[in-house]
Each structure stands twice: as structure tokens, then as C-alpha cells.
Amino acid sequence: MDSVLNPYYVDIVVFLVIYILLGLGLNLITGYAGQVSLGHAAFFGIGAYASAILSVKGGLDTWLSMILAVVITFVFSAILGLPSLRVREDFLAITTLGLGLIIQSFFKNSEITGGAYGIDSIPTPSLFGWKLDNSGYLLLVLVVMAVGIYALKKMTSSRIGRAWMVIREDETVAKAMGINTTYYKVLVFAIGGAYAGAAGALFAHKVSFIGADSFGFSVSATVLSMVVIGGLGSIRGTLFGVSLLYLLPEMFRLFKFDFIDMKYLDMYKMIIYGLLMVFVVRYRPKGIFGKTGAKLKSLQPHKAGTPKDGDSHA
Template structure:
């Protein structure tokens, strides 16, 4: 089957799915819980480096390495999410940006991460003695993505999701309704980090070589742009935003437009993302599929549930 499909096109879809999983995690943090994060690439890198180190230096089975990488990312993400308890909005964005830069600097200078040289010879995944490459790896990631979408959908439709959305609209209202904002803020960073950690681990075992350059601020900005443009607090918004903005530069590579200098494609891409962000913020702040005016609906719904249960708290 691998011989039938062009490996180049398969790789495009593989990396697209990795970005979708990464975007789902960020949309939980920023879209559903309203915690602005400019350091999501740090969680992505923690998952990638953790799995790479465990599988190359500790000789751990790659599947176990991925599992432990996700757990490690969850723990670190929860810890790094603690500043969200003290700062919010613009200040939280600056704080997460700073943490992301610190973690990238650690990747670039620590001996355990290979420093500026990174980590190579990361083992590829195999199942029942068969290496997962090209189409088989694509199928694996499709399964991972579908599970990720299902989990996000179930969470956001549950009491946890409703609590996140009230926190997003107004911290004070959430606290007055008995929602434990401390718990839910740390929880969303942990779960969003789990998605980023999984994306990073699968990314590392796909490319078999990673360096700090793969987890810089530009990745955080790109993912945030995709999520915002697609729609905050919307799964299909994440799918749409990531797909359109990831595939658009690939079209320029595919068709080789004469008016585009391919050497500067990355620069053009960031300029395009920035322009789209400005336009979206002006005309549709919640994105194409973002839900508008959710505050009153959520608060009214939660008050009804509270009175129906005789004053029982949401959390």
C-alpha cells in the first residue's frame, strides 16, 4: 500500500494531523477556558524531547516512551499553568510567552537534549514486527486524531466543559456560582498539554531527528493563528483553521507559482497569518466557526441546573 501513495503527500497529511492534535489542545486552553497561551510549542517540545530521550538514551520501547512523554507533559503543563491563577489575558499571554522561550532555551543548551545538535536516530514505531511508515503511520495518526476529537467533544459537553466556558466568560461569575476556578484552570493546562505532548511524541518518532528550532515561538504563533481564525471554542473551527493555514503554503510548493520566491515562503506564510489575524480580530473576533454571545446562555443554563438540583454547586 505504501508504494501506491506518494510519500510526499502522505507526509503532508501526517504533519497536518499532528498540527490538528496540537491545535485541539490549544483550543481547550484558549478557546474553551479563555486562558491565552503563547507558549504552546513548549508543551509540544516537551512531549517530543521526552519521548526521544526515553527511547534513545534510556532504551525504552517507543510506545512506552510516548506514554511516559504524555504523562511528563501533563505534569509539567499543570505546573506551568499555575501562573494562570494569578494573571490573566494580556499578562498571561506575556507570561506563557516567557515560559515558552525559557523552555526552548533549555532545549538548546542542556546536555540531556543534545544541545544545539538536537537528538537523532529516534526509533520509528513498529507494530507486530511491522514498521509504521507512510500510510500505516497515517492510519495510526488518524485513529489518534479521532480519539482526540471524541474526548474533546465529550469533555466540552460535560460539567467540566461548561465550567471552563463560564471561566472564559467571567472569572468572578464562575466563582460566585461555586466553580473551583483554580482546579479547572490547572486541569485545562494539563489536558491541553497532554494533547501537545502526544503530538510532539508522534512528531519525534516520525521525523527521527529533533532540535530546539522545531519548538520556537513561531510554532506557538502559527498554532494560535490557526485556532483563532478557525474559531475559538469550536472543534470544527480547529479542523478548518489548521487545515486551511497548513495546506495553503503547501499549495505554493506544489504548483511553484512564479511570482513567489520559494526561499522566502516561511516569511510570506507568517505575514499571511498575521494579516488574517488582524482581519479576523476586526470583523469576527471569535473566528469563522467561533460561538458568539455564549456568556448569557452559559450563565443562564448553569443557574437553571443549580436551582434544579437544590443549590448544588457546579464544582
């Protein structure tokens, strides 16, 4: 199959799926629970570095390293989510931005992460003696994405997901209803971070070299743009937003338009992202496929104190 599939196109899809995992985690935190995060790249980096360090410096099996990387990111994300208990909205965004910059600085200067030199020679996983490169790695990331989407659907339609959405709509009402907002806010950061950790581990073992510059603020801003444009609180919106913004620059590379200087592609990309953000925020504040809290309509009479519906929430 490797001789049939063009490695360039396979790599595009692999990195697209990795960004979809990042987007799913961020949409869980911001779209479903309403906790604005500008430091999502930090979780991405923790997963990548954890798996790289365990496999390269620790000598652990690649599969075990990737699984442990997700667990480690889950724990660190829960710890980094603690500021959400004290600050909200704009202040939370600034706090998560600061945490992201601190963690990137740690990646760049710490000895265990290889400092400015990063970590190289990260092994590619093998299955039954078959090295998962090209089509094999594509199959791996697709399976992980499918599992991630299934788990997200189950969580968001469960009691936990409903609690997150109540917190998103009105945290004061959530507390009045007896929802433990402390627990659920830390939990959503932990799970959203675990998604980013899985993406980071897959990224590290795909590129075989990682450095701190791969996990900067620009990654957080890009993923947030993807989620906002696609739609907050929508899995379909995440898939659409990530696919649109990730594949758009690739179209310029594939078709090589004469009026575009490829040296400035990154600049053009950010201009397009910005224009799309302005357009979507102006005309579709919840994103193209964003939900407007329809699942919480049953809570509105209770919130307003309407007598005839009061018994249904007793």
C-alpha cells in the first residue's frame, strides 16, 4: 500500500488528524465547558516531550511511552487547570496564555527536554514487526481520532457533559443546582489536555524530532481559530474548522498560484485566518456549526423560576 499512497498526501492527512485531536480537546474545554484557554499548545508539547523522553532517554517501548504520555498530560493538565477555579473569561485566557509561555520556556531551557537542541531520533512505533510509517501511521492516527470522537460524543451526552454545559451557560446557576463546579472544571482541563497529549505523542513519533518552537502561542492561536470558526460545542464544527484552515495553505502549495509568493505563505495564512475570524464572529458568533445552548433549554424555566416547570427539576 505504501507504494500506492503518495507520502506527501499521507503526511498532510496525518498532520490534519493530529490537529483535529488538538481541536477536539480545545473544543471540549472552551466550547462545551466555556473555559477559554490560550495555552493549549502547552498540553500538546507536554504529550510530545513526555513520549519522546520516555522512549529515547528512558528506553521504554514506543507504545508504552505514548500511553504514559497521555496519562502524564492528563495529570499536568488538571494541575494547570486549577487557575480556572479562581479566574474567569478574559482573566482565564490571560492566565492560560502565561502558563503556555512558561511551559514553552521550560521546554527551551531545560536539560531533560534537550534545551534549544530539542530531542531527535524519536522511534516510529511498530506492530507485529511492521514499522508504522506512511500508510501504517495514517491508519494509526485515524483509529485514535475515531476513538477520540466516540469518547467525546459519549462524554458530552452524559451527565458529565450536561454539567459542563450548565457551567458554560451560567456557573452561578450550576452551583445553585448542586453541581460541583470545582471538580468539573478541573476534569474538563484534564480530559481536554489528554486529547492534546495524544496528539503530541503522535506528532513526536511521526516527525522523529521535536523542539520548543513547535509548541508556541501561534499553535494555540491557530487551533483556537479553527475551533471558533468551525463552531463552539460541536464535533462536526471542529472537523470542519480544522480541515478548512489546515488544508487551505496546502491548496496554495499544491496549485502554486502565480500571484502568491510562497516565501510569505505563513503571513498570508494568518491574514486569511484573521479575516475568517472577523467574518465568523460578526455573523456567526458561535461558529459555522456552533450550538447555541439548545440542550439547556430545559434548564431555562428552572433558572427563571417558572412555577409550572419547577417540579420537573426537583
